[in-house]
Amino acid sequence: xxxxxxxxxxxxxxxGSVAAFTAVLVARGRRLGRGVPDEDKPWx
Amino acid sequence: xxxxxxxxxxxxxxxxxxxxxxxxxxxxxxxxxxxLLLGLVTSPEDVEMGDSxxxxxxxxxxAWLAYLAFGVTAVCSALYLWPRTRSLTLDRFxxxxxxxxxxxxxxxxxxxxxxxxxxxxVFWTWDARLTSTAxxxxxxxxxLAIRRLPALPEQRAKRAAxxxxxxxxxxxxxxLSVEWWRSLHQDxxxxxxxxxAQLDGAMLFTLFLSLTVFTLIYVWLLLHRxxxxxxxxxxxxxxxxxxxxxxxxxxxxxxPPPAEVLQP
Numbered sequence: 001x002x003x004x005x006x007x008x009x010x011x012x013x014x015x016g017s018v019a020a021f022t023a024v025l026v027a028r029g030r031r032l033g034r035g036v037p038d039e040d041k042p043w044x
Numbered sequence: 045x046x047x048x049x050x051x052x053x054x055x056x057x058x059x060x061x062x063x064x065x066x067x068x069x070x071x072x073x074x075x076x077x078x079x080l081l082l083g084l085v086t087s088p089e090d091v092e093m094g095d096s097x098x099x100x101x102x103x104x105x106x107a108w109l110a111y112l113a114f115g116v117t118a119v120c121s122a123l124y125l126w127p128r129t130r131s132l133t134l135d136r137f138x139x140x141x142x143x144x145x146x147x148x149x150x151x152x153x154x155x156x157x158x159x160x161x162x163x164x165x166v167f168w169t170w171d172a173r174l175t176s177t178a179x180x181x182x183x184x185x186x187x188l189a190i191r192r193l194p195a196l197p198e199q200r201a202k203r204a205a206x207x208x209x210x211x212x213x214x215x216x217x218x219x220l221s222v223e224w225w226r227s228l229h230q231d232x233x234x235x236x237x238x239x240x241a242q243l244d245g246a247m248l249f250t251l252f253l254s255l256t257v258f259t260l261i262y263v264w265l266l267l268h269r270x271x272x273x274x275x276x277x278x279x280x281x282x283x284x285x286x287x288x289x290x291x292x293x294x295x296x297x298x299x300p301p302p303a304e305v306l307q308p
Contacts, residue, residue: 001084001095001098003095003096006161007084007095007096007099010102010154010159011080011083011084011102013158014102014106014151015076015080015102017150017151018261022265025272029059029271032279033059033275035275035282041271041275042274043060044062
């Protein structure tokens with residue numbers, strides 16, 4: 001593959017950033033969710 | 045896994061998830077390896093740009109999600125400002141969508157720079173499309189800063205809704221910048237007025253698959269982040285109630301002072 005030095009970093013940046021954002025989101029959601037019973041959450 | 049805790053009620057480890065978000069999440073997880081396979085391996089290289097065209101499969105969906113996310117923020121903001129539909133749920137959707145939009149605008153800028161270097165010879169130039177996109181990124185960072193200013197939820201929501209609508213004005217400017225000004229950035233390849241996509245069939249399929257997978261990721265992130273904002277507001281309201289109760293307890297102590305203290 002030519003231009004691999006640009007193509008591969010582009011994919012790493014995109015999927016790495018989305019994965020990191022998702023991991024923080026899930027961890028924070030779980031931490032906040034512990035303080036609220038499921039019955040009180042409008043989406044459950 | 046569901047388990048009972050000492051505070052009463054049931055608590056789920058997947059605090060902001062539902063059956064719908066799990067289905068969306070699984071579809072997105074199945075789609076990501078397909079995008080990687082088609083984008084990096086099986087789709088053809090471009091006659092002029094070579095393999096650098098493969099960046100298109102992450103750059104264009106990132107830019108599309110930025111438009112979509114800020115569009116959702118603008119619609120929710122407008123609905124919040126309209127008294128008949130005013131609801132803090134709309135405000136939370138607007139805030140959650142703007143955060144995701146900022147993430148994907150940053151990714152569109154980063155991947156655009158990585159594509160620009162082999163195509164134009166430079167990572168960055170003060171071109172109309174690039175400059176207006178950088179401005180969009182900054183405008184919505186400002187929107188997120190406004191959301192963090194200390195205020196009552198209704199005050200915060202109203203300020204943010206006005207800021208979100210003002211910031212959204214830049215979205216059509218970004219999209220039309222390649223038509224309004226002489227630009228180094230190429231014209232629209234897929235979202236054209238004549239609906240005639242200027243792409244090879246295999247490239248077009250890969251791009252649409254990538255757009256679909258990125259949109260699923262956006263919906264998943266939006267639902268989870270909106271619910272997380274509800275949990276944050278709920279926790280804030282609880283701590284405020286506790287602080288008020290503590291102040292009331294301090295102001296009117298349950299135990300009366302000793303009798304000798306009351307005598308003159």
